[in-house]
């Protein structure tokens with residue numbers, strides 16, 4: 001069943017990517033699928049209705065549950081990043097305070113590699129951040145603020 005739900009999540013992302021003008025070749029790369037599977041999905045083949053319905057429920061979960069579940073079900077970091085970025089319609093602003101000590105805890109915990117260390121300070125890519133708040137909660141110096149943009 002998880003494989004079917006992964007297919008549903010990839011299908012939803014593929015549909016969004018088509019709307020955004022991506023080619024099938026680009027979609028197959030972004031979701032780590034072969035092109036014929038992408039084509040099948042976009043023509044509604046090889047997918048059960050229930051897998052799409054469950055995937056639609058998952059993308060409506062709070063950001064943390066959405067990303068953790070997607071990561072566990074899809075089992076592929078690059079595809080997970082694409083699904084989360086494509087299906088999440090929220091934007092976040094981020095702040096890393098000067099109290100950051102560069103310990104790297106936040107880097108290790110972010111499932112979508114949105115955080116990098118530079119000069120012993122964390123830097124967060126707002127284009128990737130999905131607002132799961134795991135970094136904010138685990139930072140030992142309370143240096144991270146993630147805020148949903150209105």
Ligand code: SF4
Pocket residue numbers: 096099100101102103104105106107121122138139140141142143144
């Ligand atoms: S967990 Fe906190 S202190 Fe550590 S690198 Fe990240 S922001 Fe800096």
Ligand code: SF4
Pocket residue numbers: 109110111112113114115124128129130131132133134135136146
């Ligand atoms: S809130 Fe933090 S851990 Fe979550 S995606 Fe954004 S940067 Fe990564």
